[in-house]
Amino acid sequence: MTPDHPLYLWMLILLAFLATDIWRWFGVLLAHRISPESLMMKWVNAVAYAMVCGVMVLVVVHPSGIVASSGLIARLPALLITMVIMIRSGQTLIAVLAGALTFLGLDWLFPLS
Amino acid sequence: MGGVRQIRPKLTQSQDIMPSDLTPISDPRRVVLMAMRDVVGIPGLGLFFSMVGFAAIAREAGFGLAEALATSALVWGMPGQVAMVSLYLAGASVAVIVMAVALANMRMMLMVVSTVDLIGFRRFGTGLVKQLISVHFLAITTWIQLAVVRGRVADQAMFIYFLGFALPLYIIGLLGTCLGFYLIDIVPIWLLKTIVFTTPLYILMMVAKIRSLLFRQAGLVGGLLAPLLYPVLGEWAILVAGIVGGSLVMLPRFLAARKVRRRRLNKGQRP
Numbered sequence: 029m030t031p032d033h034p035l036y037l038w039m040l041i042l043l044a045f046l047a048t049d050i051w052r053w054f055g056v057l058l059a060h061r062i063s064p065e066s067l068m069m070k071w072v073n074a075v076a077y078a079m080v081c082g083v084m085v086l087v088v089v090h091p092s093g094i095v096a097s098s099g100l101i102a103r104l105p106a107l108l109i110t111m112v113i114m115i116r117s118g119q120t121l122i123a124v125l126a127g128a129l130t131f132l133g134l135d136w137l138f139p140l141s
Numbered sequence: 142m143g144g145v146r147q148i149r150p151k152l153t154q155s156q157d158i159m160p161s162d163l164t165p166i167s168d169p170r171r172v173v174l175m176a177m178r179d180v181v182g183i184p185g186l187g188l189f190f191s192m193v194g195f196a197a198i199a200r201e202a203g204f205g206l207a208e209a210l211a212t213s214a215l216v217w218g219m220p221g222q223v224a225m226v227s228l229y230l231a232g233a234s235v236a237v238i239v240m241a242v243a244l245a246n247m248r249m250m251l252m253v254v255s256t257v258d259l260i261g262f263r264r265f266g267t268g269l270v271k272q273l274i275s276v277h278f279l280a281i282t283t284w285i286q287l288a289v290v291r292g293r294v295a296d297q298a299m300f301i302y303f304l305g306f307a308l309p310l311y312i313i314g315l316l317g318t319c320l321g322f323y324l325i326d327i328v329p330i331w332l333l334k335t336i337v338f339t340t341p342l343y344i345l346m347m348v349a350k351i352r353s354l355l356f357r358q359a360g361l362v363g364g365l366l367a368p369l370l371y372p373v374l375g376e377w378a379i380l381v382a383g384i385v386g387g388s389l390v391m392l393p394r395f396l397a398a399r400k401v402r403r404r405r406l407n408k409g410q411r412p
Contacts, residue, residue, distance in 0.1 A: 031232075037208050040235060044225050045215035047243040052276045055253025056262075056269070064258050067391070067398055070355065073258075075387030076251035077356045078363025080281055081348055082382040083220060083248065084341040089368040093223050094194040095338050097330070103338070110342045111349075120346045124183060127342045132335045 102134035167295035175294070176305030180313070184282045187340035188310055189317040193328070194337045195222055196321025202230035206322050213318040217280060217311070220245040224376075244376055248383065252284045259287045260299045267300065275300075278307040280314075282340075285347040292352070355390055362386035 029036050062069045087095065088103045095103070110127030114120065166172055192213060199209040204226065216222050221242040228238045253276045257263070262272050283306055287299065294302045325333075348360040363386035370378035 029235075037204070037229075038211075040225070040229065040238060041208060041211050041215060043235065043239045044212065044221065044242045047239050048216045048218055048221055048246040048249065049277060051243070051246055051249040052253050052279065053273055055250040056257060056272050056276055058250065059254040059257035060263060062254065064263070067394060069254075069258060070394065071387060071391050072251050072254045073356060073387075074359035074391050075383045076248065076255050076284075077348060077351075077359040078366075078386030078390075079248040079251065079379055079383030080285070081345060081360035081364035082367030082379045082386070083281075084344045085364040086367050086371060086379065087338075087341040090371055092227060093198055093337070094330070094334055098334060098338075106338070107342065107345075110346060114346050114349055120343070120350065121183065123346055124339055124342045128335050128339045131338050132331065135331065135334065 097140055098131070098135045099138055099140045101138045102131050105134060106131035165293060165295040165298075167298045169298060169301050172294055172298045172301045173305040175290075176302045177309055179286060179290070180306055180309045183339060183343045184286065185310065185313050186336060187343055188280070188282060189313050190333060190336040191219055191340055192314045192317030193321035193324050194333060195219065195226070196318045197325040197333075198223065198230075199226050199318075200322055200325070202226045204229075206319065209322065210315060210318050213315055216242070216246075217277065217314070218246050218249065219280075241376065244380070247380060249279070251383075252281070253279060256284055256287060256303075259284075259291060260303055261296055262300075265297065265300070275303070275307075278311050280307070280310065281344055283307045283310060285344055285351075288351055288356075289347055355394075358390045359387050362389055 029039055058072075062072065085107075088107050089100070091098075091103070106127045109130045110123045113123040113126050117123070166175060195213065196209050199212065204212070212222055212225065216225070224241045224245045225238055228241055233241075256276065256279055257272065260267075283303065286306055287303060290302060291299070345360075345364065349357060351357055351360075363382045366382035366386050367378050370382055374381055
């Protein structure tokens with residue numbers, strides 16, 4: 029099927045769906061083979077946390093999509109301020125809002141283009 | 142992280158703790174209400190505008206509203222969706238696009254294993270088909286939320302909480318994709334960018350709130366490794382950071398377990 033075929037994009041969407049949900053289905057099957065209290069289950073969880081945090085830090089450091097139109101000079105201080113407030117106060121909402129405002133202010137002061 | 146630990150209610154006999162902090166909620170109606178209340182706020186807002194951002198780049202890539210909506214509904218995972226749309230825009234081949242989506246969403250497998258454990262599908266004997274359908278609605282936001290409310294919601298009500306959180310979030314995401322097609326002309330880019338940027342901040346702070354020190358350490362190591370590996374490994378950095386980070390924090394436990402096993406073996410050999 030060539031890219032100019034009318035159903036090309038729909039085939040791509042269907043394949044992307046399978047490429048995603050196959051992992052979800054494997055996950056269900058795998059979960060049934062690992063004992064809940066085992067070290068293996070702990071390892072799987074630890075890897076999942078490390079991966080998710082990796083994905084999220086990469087959004088801050090090497091973003092794609094709409095956030096990519098901002099500089100690291102706005103993104104990195106925003107993350108650091110969020111972390112500092114979180115450690116000091118433990119208030120998720122305040123920490124995230126302060127981080128967002130820092131991002132907004134620095135992106136306005138130092139636009140990328 | 143000391144400060145974070147202090148805010149958690151200590152399970153002692155102290156007077157200042159409300160009974161509701163000690164007894165997990167099990168009443169289905171209260172659990173659903175709690176889940177829906179938790180969606181409203183940063184999780185829902187962040188996801189809504191992430192999907193608005195997705196719709197914007199999808200439209201730019203030549204997707205129609207129906208195609209963008211189908212992508213959000215069927216893939217339901219932002220990194221994979223963004224990879225798909227940007228590669229399509231760049232004119233990549235089908236094989237390259239599908240591989241990139243598969244790589245970006247591989248973490249789903251581990252998140253699902255963790256979720257199946259958190260919800261207790263095995264313990265409560267949930268049917269396999271029901272499980273396979275349920276996990277389609279899993280997103281990072283939902284998974285981290287389940288980990289945070291664990292203990293506040295009774296074990297047998299975790300599936301209800303999952304449905305009460307994941308399904309409204311799904312509807313919010315699809316609405317965001319739909320409206321994004323039109324909102325993108327109205328909402329100023331600085332506002333959209335800022336709200337989309339709150340999602341990584343929020344998810345990282347939620348990980349910092351997890352009760353398990355081990356998993357917080359895993360998150361810290363993974364979060365430090367991924368940007369360091371990215372210049373060398375590109376998108377594979379996430380996978381490698383995850384496996385290396387997770388294994389690194391588990392190392393002391395694996396070694397301790399081996400020691401115990403060896404000691405048992407030695408004892409067994411003696412008459």
